[in-house]
Amino acid sequence: MCPPTTGSPLCHPRKNSGRNTADTHDSLSGSGRTFEGLIVSDDNLLLGELTARLRAARTHPPVTDLVLAAYRDAESLDMLLAGGDPTRPDRGGPGETYDPASVWLRSVQVEGFRGIGPRVTLDLRPAPGLTLVVGRNGSGKSSLAEATELVLTDDSQRWARRPVTFRQGWRNLHHDGPTGITIGLRVDGQAPVELGRRWPTTATDPAEAELTVALGGRSRAADQPPGWLDRIDLYRPFLSARDLERVITARPAELYDALSPILGLAPLSAADGRLQQRRRERADRVQDLRTSFTRLRSELGELDDDRARQALAALGRQSARADLTALAALVDGTAATGDQPAVAAARRLIGAELPDVLGAFDTLQKAESEGAALAGSDSVAAVRTTDLLQRALDLHHHRGDQPCPVCRTGRLDSGWRESAEAEIARLGATAAAARAAHDRTSSARHTAVHLLRAARDELGVAVAALEETLPTAAARLRLALADVPSLDHEPGGTGELGAVRLAWQPVLAAYADLAETATRWLVNRQDRWREPAASLRRWIDAAGIVRAEADALSRLEDARTALRSATDAIRAERLSAFVDHSEQIWQRLRQESNVELHHMRMEGVSTQRRVRFPVTVDGVETNALAVMSQGELHALGLAVFLPRACAPASPFRFVVVDDPVQSMDPAKVDGLAEVLGATAETRQVIVFTHDDRLPEALRRLGVPATVWEVCRRARSVVELRPAGDPAERYLDDARALAAAKELSEQARYPVVAGFCRSALEAISMDLYRTRRYAAGEPHETVEKALARAHTLRQRLALGLLDSSDRVGELSMHLRSTYGGWAATTVTAAADGAHGTARTPLPQLVTRTRDLVTKLR
Structure with a gap:
């Protein structure tokens, strides 16, 4: 495309109004380096007009920047939208320069x-x-x-x-x-040009033509036609x-x-197209976000999950007001939800190992059995004897020699001391075995009671956390736990231990059922949440982009409005x-x-x-x-x-x-x-x-x-062949036929006279039309008057006297104005067309031409 040149009546270039180069860097916003400030000094006329229009409309500087960046090219616009600095356009901008070639047809x-x-x-x-x-x-x-x-x-x-x-x-x-086809052209100041189209003999479609180009008589490559040809459309x-x-x-x-x-x-138009494309991309994302918002709310509403309920609350009723932070926390699993305690309990129940209560009670039973086996043996007596001797030694150590406090007959002295210490040494191994058995029984009893209570407490917490979520399995475990002895005292005896062991078996079965049920519940819960969570994640990402682009979208819409207004003007x-x-x-x-x-x-x-x-x-x-x-x-x-x-x-x-x-x-x-x-x-x-x-x-x-x-x-x-006016053509034909000696004069005369008559009629009608149109006569009236004149004299009367009714005055007018020969010529042409020869053919043609010349 080529814009009109300066001074063309199709454009009215604006004057510079005295602005110097420094003025062009004075941004509308006063904020320094803007796109408008960079390109207003460009020599491109259209760019100058656009910049002036935007300035006159007091367009907001960021909007002006967008318009002028879009005018420059897509890269500058995208750079500006991405937050980068605008790029100075090449001198001349995107406008086209005017090729002064003047092309004529030869x-x-x-x-x-x-x-x-x-x-x-x-x-x-x-x-x-x-x-x-x-x-x-x-x-x-x-x-x-x-x-x-x-x-x-x-x-x-x-x-x-x-x-x-x-x-x-x-x-x-x-x-x-x-x-x-060959077209000859003259281009002012250049060699003659010839453009052609040639078709092979096998061509079946006009599009198969080959272009030929010649400049100054020399052939030129068909892919290098003159530049001005590009603007033919x-x-x-x-x-x-x-x-x-x-x-x-x-x-x-x-x-x-x-x-x-x-x-x-x-x-x-190109700038508007670029702005529109970027605006549409962002507006489409807004629309897509709104559409997916409705779909997402419907999807979450069908899900029985506290996360879904909280997501609906965070989404709200309008996508623009959704709480993206809360939604992201739900997707990431970091948000506190109403079913979180049950989830945590289920995960602990599945992930933790239940204390080995039965193992502890087995250990306790074994320790007690070993202790019972030692109860009637020398080991127990040795322990008791050792204890008694050790006390006596302690007494002798503190009070010295004295009578035996047990038998009252013996005496605790140095001799006795030596023999007592020797006895304690002899009984030590047997007593140690007895004491070890006792310690093992005490430890096993303590461990069994501790593990039982810990297991009861842990399972009780799980039951309490899951009884609403998994009521059947939790109730079964709760009932099983209730049948287990409380063991507020240390268990003793095989009967009590057996009761504990017997009551704990249903607990283990109920625990396994609850763990399996909790596992299925967690898996199903996660499976149901996976797609909504993925949809929610995509929506959050899209919403983040839309919100980040909101300001740019608004500026793009304002830029299109400003550009359209300037373009219209x-x-x-x-x-x-x-x-x-x-x-x-x-x-x-x-x-x-x-x-x-x-x-x-x-x-x-x-x-x-x-x-x-x-x-x-x-x-x-x-x-x-x-x-x-x-x-x-x-x-x-x-x-x-x-x-x-x-x-x-x-x-x-x-x-x-x-x-x-x-x-x-x-x-x-x-x-x-x-x-x-x-x-x-x-x-x-x-x-x-x-x-x-x-x-x-x-x-x-x-x-x-x-x-x-x-x-x-x-x-x-x-x-x-070149053609003159009708009168000249008739006279040329009359002269050519009059000179045709191969035909008899008798055969030629009526035809030649008819040509002469037609020449006189043609000039008469031209005279009448010219005069009446000059007087403002309607065209229809003129043509009707001519249609009513049928004879040569009527048409001459119209042409010369302005009325076909004045035929009687025609001869006198011809004689007085042109001479008698004029009237004679009219009569000879009229009668000759009907076969009456009154004047020799050469003379008739010559005088008719003379009269036509006089009448012009």
Whole structure:
């Protein structure tokens, strides 16, 4: 895309207003290095306009930064959104520079394409001016127009976006030779250019053409066409009936897209697209988060788990207010939940080993059995004797020699002491065995009681924690524990130990059942929680991203709003000159129409973009497409697309118009002639038409034009010959036939006289039309007056005396104004057409030409 050049009527560049380079670094926020501050000094006109608009609107600096970063490129925008510093754009920004090339058409050479068989060449003057190529339908004139379009655009509106049937018949049916098109072009200040399309003999589709390029007569690689050719679709210098119908048939966005490029706003559209893409990505994440929020609440609501209930509470009713910290703690398992004691108890119950109560009681029973076996043996007596002797020794140690306190007959003295100590030594081993058995029994008793009580306490805690969660298994264990003796005293006797052992067996079975039940409960609980927890984790992660992006999303939305506002203002400013041109064309084309066009508008963005044509009909505003006739709509299409083709920034200085007169009434044909004439003052205008009204209107209005006539003979032989106005053509034919000596004069005379009469009638009708139109006479009234004049004299009376009823005054007027020969010539032409020869043929032709010259 190429924006209009400075000074173009399509754009109004802003003045610098005295800002110097230092001023450009003065951020709107005053916070230092912003993107706006970096690029406002860029030489790009559009960028300067955008920056000025944003500043004038007092756009928030972060929003301005986003807009200008998006204008630069996607990387700068992403960097800014990621929190990085903006990057200074390359000088010139993303806008395009204007290529000053001026391209004119020199010739169109066609062979074997569409309605043209043998090679035919249309030579053109590569300069401003109007050229008409006229011929009946089917003569081959439109093939010349389509050939020009196909070479330059690699497509044709004839078959573009139409059924495949329209692509058939592109190769001429009567031509066995090569098929090709060559367009000669003149580019100001450069060597002549020739562009061609050549089809292999085996080609079955027009798309199989090979491009040929020649500069200054030298071939050039087909992949290196002139640079200005890239903008052929932007400024499209072709106007066919299909183009004009686009105002009626195109979708709103298509018509918008056909016009918007000439305003040079594509960088703004690209920036909006980048902003929209980033905004959509974030907005989609917000929407996805809301959708998954609803789904997650439903999933958690179906789960009988205190974690799910707490997650629902933390989620709340709005995703934006969810407590992400509490939710994360639930997922991580660090949050306190209502069922946490039961979970902890179940895990302890499964993970811990129950004290070996039965083993302890087995040890106790064994110790007691061993102690009982020693009770009646010498070991016990030895222990008692040893104890008694040791006490006596202690007494002797403290009180000295004395009578024995036990027998009262013996004496405790040194001799006795020696014998007592010797006895204690002899009995020591036997006594130690007895004492060890006693100690083992005491220790085993203590251990058994301790383990029993510890096991009871531990199991009691588990039962209390799990009786609501696992009531059946917990109740069974609780009942089993109740049957175990309390053992508030030390157990003694085989009967009591047996009772403990017997009561503990059901405890072990109930414990195993509770542990298994708790295991299944924990596994099932975790299995049920796994998917909701994973969903919750994903949602937490997504929510974190959305919350982190919330500020960026808000700024992106504000940036799009600011950019759209600036774009609308710039578009309106640049469009105004284009609209003025369109309205000027419409004013000329509308002629007697009561439809007035009011300031065409381009509105909307994205899928809502459209072009509006507000009109008024007798002062009442309405939509153009709703009230205009077919001819008016074609005129509107010409008013819309001709300014695009003639945009000052376009390198194409020519416009090719094919069949523009369709459905136009005679008054609009006159307006069309005026428009084409005015356009031809600065452009090379080539018009292909089958309608004689256009060349007639050009002659009558005095619009200079070169006219080529297209004639088609058998087997697609097409000829081009220069054509003057009808009177000249009739006179040329009369002179040629008068000189044809191979025919008798008697056979030639009526035909030659008929040509002379037709020349006089043609000039008379031109005179009448020119005079009456200049006086403001409605076109319909003029044509009705001409239709009522049937004879040569009636038509001369209209042309010379302004009324066909003044035929009686015609001869006197001719004699008095031009001489008697003029009246005689009129009589000779009128009578000669009916076979009466009054004047020699050469003289009749010469005098008729003289009279036509006088009448002009």
